[in-house]
Amino acid sequence: MxxxxxxxxxxxxxxxxxxxxxxxxxxxxxxxxxxxxxxxxxxxxxxxxxxxxxxxxxxxxxxxxxxxxxxxxxxxxxxxxxxxxxxxxxxxxxxxxxxxxxxxxxxxxxxxxxxxxxxxxxxxxxxxxxxGHVNDLTGLRNKYGFFEDLRSAISKEQPFVVSTISLTHFSDINTVYGYEFGNLVVQKFARKLVDYIGNRGLIYRLDGVKFGVVSESLSIDELKAYYERIRSMINDGFMVDNRDIRLQTSAGAIAVDRFPVSDKVVYSCLVYSVGNSKRYRQGDMEVFDNRLTKENMDKLDRLEAIRNSVAHNYEGFCLYYQPVMDASTETLKGAEALIRWQNDRFGLVYPNDFIPVLESDAIFPILGEWILTQAMTDAKRFIEKFPDFILNINLSYVQLKRTDFVETVKRILMETGFPTKNLCFELTERCRFVEKEILYAALMSFRQMGIKIALDDFGTGFASIDILKYITFDTIKIERIFVKDIAANEKEERLLGIFTDVAATFGSDVCVEGIETGTIRDIVKKYHVNSLQGYLYSKPVSLEDFLAKYIDC
Structure with missing residues (x-):
């Protein structure tokens, strides 16, 4: 016709x-x-x-x-x-x-x-x-193309979903079969992704063996269903060059439905989620919880505001200080510096609500430097009155992974004039994500500089006896969870005794957190404990309140 x-x-x-x-x-x-x-x-x-x-x-x-x-x-x-x-x-x-x-x-x-x-x-x-913006190996759009399309999707201000999928333990493929064969596997997996998603979204090759998905038509539940189908297929095995290959994956996803939001905040949430998928969920897709909080505030809005604050001279950030008391005299021995963020819309926001996600953002090392500089600057006033005062600062695994971090610390120490003998770095639970060799080298450098090292949250997660075999700690900090019911639970008290014996074996002091009542304090003091920290003495307070209570009084 x-x-x-x-x-x-x-x-x-x-x-x-x-x-x-x-x-x-x-x-x-x-x-x-x-x-x-x-x-x-x-x-x-x-x-x-x-x-x-x-x-x-x-x-x-x-x-x-x-x-x-x-x-x-x-x-x-x-x-x-x-x-x-x-x-x-x-x-x-x-x-x-x-x-x-x-x-x-x-x-x-x-x-x-x-x-x-x-x-x-x-x-x-x-x-x-x-x-441009094409990955030569797979023919897919690369990371630059991913961000270009992500920004384009955000600019439309229409709901969409985005995901990252990572092949885990892929180095085993390269080790056993060689890099050339590994490239064939990546190509085959990329084609499988395109085939499964089809007309419902765009696929990207990101860094290494990570892939991205952006879809304006799928819901989160539908995206999870497709991911499970892909995951089942590669777990069961697929043929590559006459070899039956089985792969494992981890994945993170987020539904973007509130605007404006930056592509960098969305990507940080994805990196955080795919990390949790690998570490805690055995590869199940981790969906970033973007639901409204009880204060009716959106998490992405809050993260966007916090990220912008870093770029705007750390507006809204401040440090709070919680005293650490000498166990024998119950007098001030030191303090732990704790980050807070506050603005008129969101109020006071605690670090657990933003640090884990912000660690995945390229801007985090800048904030980490600010924390170190501000804490050392503040604490110079403390040591004027208490020459033996110890300032405790938590380190992020992101900082410890950086090859220039030791030099960064040296520079900040020189700029602030803070004495290394008054400084203690605390290793948090997430520091287990740093390779042992890198972690050991950084901590050895700090010890040679005269900086003390504490192991935080002993007995939980990363803070296990295993790490004591190759790293010497000046202090082991026992987490609140092990003493909160100690007055009514004999097992908790026996466990405290075991922990203090372990610390003594490795030549470490003991600080017990969570001292909230006189009863808890009295039981804890029966054991070989050097310092105490908790609400019985003080909750974390602003610099002004800390100065008024302990320094300027």
Whole structure:
């Protein structure tokens, strides 16, 4: 059936309108009644198509698509022309005139007649081979393309979901089979991702063996379902170069439905979530909880505000100090510096509500430097009155992983003039994410400088006896959970005795946290304990209150 002149004029009009907003993409418009299309001349020239005007262009274009991608493409086209689908959004490899495959992203929508019948299929194709941000190994958009598309999705202010999927223990593949075979596995997995997600989202190759997914059509529950299907497939094994390969994955996801928000905050939430998936959930997808809090505040809004505060001269950040008391005399021995953030909208925010996520952000080391500098500056006033005062500062695993962190500490010590003999670094539970060799080298450097090292939260998570075998600690801090019920629980008291014996064996002092009542204090003091910390003496207080109570009195 030959297209009428009126229909052809309308097709040309639509093509012109779409071309105006094409923004560096090829445009196509298909009259679905006649299956007659017009395509951008640049696409015709690059891919060697028959001409700008084509009958059955979908079939012609399908012949240019890589055989491994064609099944998903045909399925999407059949759904469009049968009326089962109204839009098209997928990635595939397409062969150019010179015989090379390039990755393309094709997006299109169906326009309907007033009577509900199919009228036009209009859309655009982005040739990533021309516009960059493409990973050479997989043909997928790379990390730069991911952030470009993430920012684009955010700018539309329409809900979407985004996920990162990481292959875990992949170094074993490279060790056993070699890097060349490892690259084949990455390529195969990338194609599996594209096949499973299909027309429902865009796939990206991020750093290493991490992949990204951005979807404007899937819900979080649907995304989780697809992830489980992919995970089951690779756990059961798939063939690569006649070898049966089994992989493990971890994944994080977030539903972005409140705006404005920055791409960097979204990505930090993803990194945090995929880390939790690997460490605590055996690879189950960890969805970042973006629900409204009890104060009716959105977590992403709060993280965005906190991140912006770092960039705006640390506005809203301050340090609180909780006294550490000598166990024998119950007089001031030192204090632990604790970060807080506050503004008019969100009130006072505690570190557990932002540090774990912010650690995944590139801006965190800057905040870490501010904490060190501010704490040492504040504490110089403390040691004027108490020369033996010990300032305790918590270190993040992100800081300890940095190769320049020791030099950073030396620089801050020089700038503030703070004596190393009055400084103690506390290792938190998350420091277990640092390789032992790197952690040991950093701590040895600090000890050589005269800085004391404390093991925080002993008996929980990272803070186990194992680490005592290769690192010497000046102080072991026993967490509140082990003494809060000590008055009514004989097992807790026996456990406290065991902990103090372990500390004595390794030559470490003991600080017990969670001293909230006189009864707890009296029981704890029966054992070899050097210092006490808890609400019985004081909760963490502002610098002004600490000065008024202990220094300027």
């Amino acid at each position: 030959t297209i009428s002149d009126d229909r052809k004029r309308k097709l040309d009009g639509l093509f012109k309108a779409f071309s105006i907003v094409a923004d560096g993409t090829y445009v196509f418009v298909c009259d679905m009644q006649y299956n007659y299309s017009r395509w951008s001349k640049s696409a015709v020239d690059f891919f060697g198509l028959p001409g700008e005007y084509m009958e059955h262009a979908g079939e012609i274009w399908g012949e240019h698509i890589h055989p491994d991608d064609k099944g998903s493409y045909d399925e999407s086209m059949d759904a469009l022309f049968s009326g089962k689908a109204t839009s098209h959004d997928m990635q595939y490899r397409t062969i150019s005139r010179d015989g090379h495959y390039v990755m393309c992203t094709c997006k299109g929508v169906v326009l309907f007649k007033d009577d509900g019948n199919l009228d036009y299929f209009c859309g655009s194709i982005r040739n990533h081979g021309l516009f």
